[in-house]
Amino acid sequence: MDMRLLDAVVCPKCCGKLEYDKNHHQLICHDDKLVYNIDDGIPVLLESKAVEIQEERA
Numbered sequence: 118m119d120m121r122l123l124d125a126v127v128c129p130k131c132c133g134k135l136e137y138d139k140n141h142h143q144l145i146c147h148d149d150k151l152v153y154n155i156d157d158g159i160p161v162l163l164e165s166k167a168v169e170i171q172e173e174r175a
Contacts, residue, residue, distance in 0.1 A: 122160075128153075129162050145170070 123137050128146035135144040135153070144153040144160055151167040153160055 119158075126160055126162060130164050130167075 120137075123135065123144075126135060126144070127133060128135055128149060128151065130149050130151065131146065133146055133148045135146055137143075138145055138152075142155045144155065144162075145151070146153070146167075150170040151164075152170055153162055153167050155161070
C-alpha cells in the first residue's frame with residue numbers, strides 16, 4: 118500500500134481517517150468499526166463491501 122495514498126483516502130461512511138493494517142492488508146475505520154479490504158493493492162472503499170469489526174467477548 119502506497120502510504121501517500123493512505124493520507125488521501127478516508128472512510129466513505131464518515132469521512133474519517135483510516136488505519137492501515139499491514140498484517141491483514143486492510144483499512145480500518147475505528148469510528149464506524151468497519152474494515153475495508155485491499156484487493157491487488159487497490160482499496161475497496163465501498164460501504165456495502167465493508168465488514169463490521171466484531172468485539173471480542175471474554
